Amino acid sequence: xxxxxRQVLIxxxxxxxxxxxxxxxAFASGRSGVGLRWLGVAGWELLFDGRRxxxxxxxxxxxxxxxxxxxxxxxxxxxxxxxxxxxxxERPELVLATHGHYDHLLEIPTVVAKHGSRVIGTETHxxxxxxxxxxxxxxxxxxxxxxxxxxxxxxQVFRSLHSQFGSYGYFAPGSLTAPPAPPTTIxxxxxxxxxxxxxxVRGFSVLFLSGTANYVEREIAGLxxxxxxxxxxxxxxxxxxxxxxxxxxRPKLLIPSHHDDMVTQxxxxxxxxxxxxxAAAELTETARRIGLAARVLDPEILRRYEx
Numbered sequence: 661x662x663x664x665x666r667q668v669l670i671x672x673x674x675x676x677x678x679x680x681x682x683x684x685x686a687f688a689s690g691r692s693g694v695g696l697r698w699l700g701v702a703g704w705e706l707l708f709d710g711r712r713x714x715x716x717x718x719x720x721x722x723x724x725x726x727x728x729x730x731x732x733x734x735x736x737x738x739x740x741x742x743x744x745x746x747x748x749x750e751r752p753e754l755v756l757a758t759h760g761h762y763d764h765l766l767e768i769p770t771v772v773a774k775h776g777s778r779v780i781g782t783e784t785h786x787x788x789x790x791x792x793x794x795x796x797x798x799x800x801x802x803x804x805x806x807x808x809x810x811x812x813x814x815x816q817v818f819r820s821l822h823s824q825f826g827s828y829g830y831f832a833p834g835s836l837t838a839p840p841a842p843p844t845t846i847x848x849x850x851x852x853x854x855x856x857x858x859x860x861v862r863g864f865s866v867l868f869l870s871g872t873a874n875y876v877e878r879e880i881a882g883l884x885x886x887x888x889x890x891x892x893x894x895x896x897x898x899x900x901x902x903x904x905x906x907x908x909x910r911p912k913l914l915i916p917s918h919h920d921d922m923v924t925q926x927x928x929x930x931x932x933x934x935x936x937x938x939a940a941a942e943l944t945e946t947a948r949r950i951g952l953a954a955r956v957l958d959p960e961i962l963r964r965y966e967x
Contacts, residue, residue: 690966692864692886698959699747700926701763702871702918704889707964708861709812712752715857716764716871717771719743723923724846733831734845737762739770743926747962748774754810757781758871759822760788760852761832763922769794780808780817784852787836791843802855804879813861820854821874823894858885864967867909870917874898881908887967892916892939902946906954913967914943914956926961933960 695707704715720740724732744767755768755777765785769792771777779789779799786799800808804819822830834850843849856875858867867885869875873895888911895901906914916939924931940958947954959965 751775762846782853791839818856818879820856823873
């Protein structure tokens with residue numbers, strides 16, 4: 661997902677977050693044997709049984725806004741290798757791409773080159789990745805409907821949608837039928853279709869509607885995950901966005917995603933430890949309003965939580 665700086669900051673008035681001021685881990689039961697770490701933006705790491713799965717890893721946080729807050733659509737693609745080495749040093753066996761935009765796909769080739777991980781994404785995502793040196797046979801092409809067994813955990817893939825902003829469109833739409841020239845700017849990484857994923861480990865499930873602020877309601881209705889990770893920026897033009905997601909899935913634990921400022925560097929002391937508090941507040945208030953007895957975890961960037 662790619663939004664304006666104003667949209668990134670959500671802009672709605674925050675109501676009190678349940679348990680605000682307490683460590684985020686206080687909202688996690690810690691009994692599933694599954695750990696979760698927010699990498700910032702829409703990046704996540706799921707950990708269990710010594711295994712790792714990444715979703716949309718993006719640590720480089722490109723400075724894509726100029727001094728006037730205008731989006732720089734031709735900003736060059738640059739990976740901060742030092743941050744990848746520091747924070748993604750352990751091998752993930754699987755990397756899931758929700759869509760092809762720079763803040764989701766940029767670092768996947770670096771992770772694959774470093775660790776030899778397998779990737780799941782659409783046909784367009786495969787073409788974008790192979791154009792950057794990722795072996796084509798290392799990318800599992802998915803379109804939604806797949807239920808994949810990785811022998812110790814499963815991944816269900818769901819057709820999804822990108823967020824729709826002020827014009828009801830979004831940055832860098834498009835799809836590909838063949839690998840392009842090697843991408844050089846953020847506009848070269850087109851959306852290429854959006855996917856959602858549910859990972860299940862020993863009956864414990866985490867649904868990642870994390871990469872965009874939109875979804876196909878019929879795809880997710882009745883899933884009943886233990887945890888829902890929900891994208892929380894840029895959804896003003898999506899009808900009843902938060903409530904529909906919560907009603908459709910009825911999770912036990914809610915976690916916001918894609919709700920920080922996207923550009924302040926991870927090693928900058930000015931980076932707030934959490935994202936915009938309005939996101940967790942909206943989840944809390946919506947759950948209360950629809951009568952859903954779900955807890956809300958407002959995660960700290962790079963902190964591991966035992967679910």
